[in-house]
Amino acid sequence: xxxxxxxxxxxxxxxxxxxxxxxxxxxxxxxxxxxxxxxxxxxxxxxxxxxxxxxxxxxxxxxxxxxxxxxxxxxxxxxxxxxxxxxxxxxxxxxxxxxxxxxxxxxxxxxxxxxxxxxxxxxxxxxxxxxxxxxxxxxxxxxxxxxxxxxxxxxxxxxxxxxxxxxxxxxxxxxxxxxxxxxxxxxxxxxxxxxxxxxxxxxxxxxxxxxxxxxxxxxxxxxxxxxxxxxxxxxxxxxxxxxxxxxxxxx
Amino acid sequence: xxxxxxxxxxxxxxxxxxxxxxxxxxxxxxxxxxxxxxxxxxxxxxxxxxxxxxxxxxxxxxxxxxxxxxxxxxxxxxxxxxxxxxxxxxxxxxxxxxxxxxxxxxxxxxxxxxxxxxxxxxxxxxxxxxxxxxxxxxxxxxxxxxxxxxxxxxxxxxxxx
Numbered sequence: 046x047x048x049x050x051x052x053x054x055x056x057x058x059x060x061x062x063x064x065x066x067x068x069x070x071x072x073x074x075x076x077x078x079x080x081x082x083x084x085x086x087x088x089x090x091x092x093x094x095x096x097x098x099x100x101x102x103x104x105x106x107x108x109x110x111x112x113x114x115x116x117x118x119x120x121x122x123x124x125x126x127x128x129x130x131x132x133x134x135x136x137x138x139x140x141x142x143x144x145x146x147x148x149x150x151x152x153x154x155x156x157x158x159x160x161x162x163x164x165x166x167x168x169x170x171x172x173x174x175x176x177x178x179x180x181x182x183x184x185x186x187x188x189x190x191x192x193x194x195x196x197x198x199x200x201x202x203x204x205x206x207x208x209x210x211x212x213x214x215x216x217x218x219x220x221x222x223x224x225x226x227x228x229x230x231x232x233x234x235x236x237x238x239x240x241x242x243x244x245x246x247x248x249x250x251x252x253x254x255x256x257x258x259x260x261x262x263x264x265x266x267x268x269x270x271x272x273x274x275x276x277x278x279x280x281x282x283x284x285x286x287x288x289x290x291x292x293x294x295x296x
Numbered sequence: 297x298x299x300x301x302x303x304x305x306x307x308x309x310x311x312x313x314x315x316x317x318x319x320x321x322x323x324x325x326x327x328x329x330x331x332x333x334x335x336x337x338x339x340x341x342x343x344x345x346x347x348x349x350x351x352x353x354x355x356x357x358x359x360x361x362x363x364x365x366x367x368x369x370x371x372x373x374x375x376x377x378x379x380x381x382x383x384x385x386x387x388x389x390x391x392x393x394x395x396x397x398x399x400x401x402x403x404x405x406x407x408x409x410x411x412x413x414x415x416x417x418x419x420x421x422x423x424x425x426x427x428x429x430x431x432x433x434x435x436x437x438x439x440x441x442x443x444x445x446x447x448x449x450x451x452x453x454x455x456x457x
Contacts, residue, residue: 066347080431080441087433094347098376169377173346176379176457179408180432187411253411 051164052106053223054233056116057126057269059099063117064127064277065148066092067284068135077138084184088145091177098170118288122277126221129268130213132277136206139199142188143206147214149181150246154239163231186250193254200255207251208259215264218243224269298365303329303337306365310357313350314436317392320354324384327375336369337362342380344457345437381405382457394420399442399453406456417453419444 069089076082100113130148135141156178159171192203218240220228227233251258267273287294307326312318320326320341328340339358343351355372362370382401390400399420408415414429424446432455434441439452 080433083435083441084431084433087437090347090349090437091345092347094343094345098346165377169375169379172379173343173376177346183408183411184432190411 047226048106048108050223050226051232052103053126053221054227055099055103055106055167057221057224059096059103059116060125060127061131062092062096062099064125064131064280066090066096067280068131068133068141071135072141081138085141088181088184091174091181095170095174095177098173102166102170114288118285122273122281123271125273125277125281126269126271127277128213128216129265129274130210130217132268132274132280133210133213134276136209137202138188139192139202139204139206140209141206142185142192143203143210145181146185146189146250147210147247148217149178149185150250151214151217151239151243153178153182154243155234155236158234158239161231162233167232189250189256190254193251193256203254204256207256211259212262213265216266216268219264219266219269221269297334298331300329300331303331303339303362306361307339307358310354310361313353313357315393315396315398317396318389320358322386322389322392324386324389325354325380332369335367336371337367338371338373340373340375342375342378344380348437380457382454385454393454397421397451398439399451401454401456403456415456417442419447419449420451421449422447 066089069085069092072085072089073082076085096117097113100116103116104111104113130144133140133144135144153175156171156175160168160175162168162171189203189207192199194200195203218236220233220236224233224236228235248258265274304321304326307329308319308321310320312320312323323344325341325344326339327342328338330338332338339362341351341354341358351374355374358372359370382405385401390402393400397420399417402418403415416425417427417429418425419427419442422444424444426445427442428445430441430443430450432440434452438454438457440455441450442453443450
């Protein structure tokens with residue numbers, strides 16, 4: 046385990062949180078109901094907060110006097126290590142809820158494990174974040190059930206969201222090389238070990254929602270090591286625009 | 297020289313910018329105070345929710361309050377662990393919330409994983425328990441939105457966390 050591995054790992058966690066936060070913020074002004082808008086914005090804010098703690102720690106680990114803002118706003122697509130699932134466009138509400146369901150069920154279990162990390166700062170961030178993920182997991186599960194066991198149209202759209210997001214879920218459970226080293230050192234979470242229980246939880250929600258569990262299929266990968274879909278470029282162009290156009294700008 | 301008790305008195309004047317009836321001591325976010333000398337003090341705080349945007353404002357207010365008392369070397373540290381919980385909110389804080397029209401957290405904070413269950417929340421206006429959840433996410437991370445079925449008033453609920 047090296048400092049460099051820890052830096053990459055913390056960036057992976059921070060980038061994933063930031064991209065999720067950004068995607069959720071894109072619903073502001075467009076959500077189906079005002080209460081849904083507040084809920085998605087609140088969840089996005091939780092992710093931005095987690096991202097900030099993680100970027101601050103990553104900067105400290107790197108030790109090159111970069112700040113959380115440098116890391117979030119001045120790195121380009123190939124340097125980002127978020128999972129592919131989080132950079133996918135929001136799509137309709139069904140697709141968003143499907144993505145959020147997969148992600149929040151994963152992250153709840155993930156942070157529960159990360160609390161036991163031998164790295165005290167990661168453990169502290171996990172202890173704080175796991176409570177928030179419990180809310181997210183409940184929200185996504187409840188909406189999956191409402192939409193799945195809803196009208197004919199909501200059912201079709203929710204099932205489509207479940208299917209479309211499915212090929213991007215495998216990546217969450219495949220450790221990158223930098224993760225492997227840290228797993229051995231007790232710093233990182235053994236994500237492969239979370240897969241079976243996660244699938245079980247997804248199955249339970251889909252059963253309650255009268256939806257079909259997607260079939261096993263080829264899983265997309267690469268986000269953790271900087272190989273991204275075309276979507277991330279557009280996301281960063283929007284998110285980073287101000288810092289790129291006015292370098293060093295502050296409030 | 298000032299004592300830590302004096303510092304806590306000063307910090308009692310710093311209120312939550314979103315819920316101004318609550319002081320940061322009521323909220324339980326002040327974790328430690330260390331006085332080094334007449335001009336140097338360390339205050340340790342912890343955020344309520346990861347993304348709470350009030351923490352910046354609260355830090356600035358703490359700094360200003362201490363500067364007004366003559367401190368020049370003010371160090372504000374943020375810790376994440378142990379994670380903040382509504383269990384640390386003082387009974388006085390809960391009373392102030394209710395008087396302000398926000399239903400205070402009533403239960404010991406523990407993870408709720410049951411789907412579609414709603415904690416029973418009392419209406420801060422008419423005291424009825426016949427209330428319904430509108431949304432688990434309200435105007436701030438810490439609040440949920442409820443409505444009373446008896447007096448019909450909507451109200452914020454400070455979630456048990």
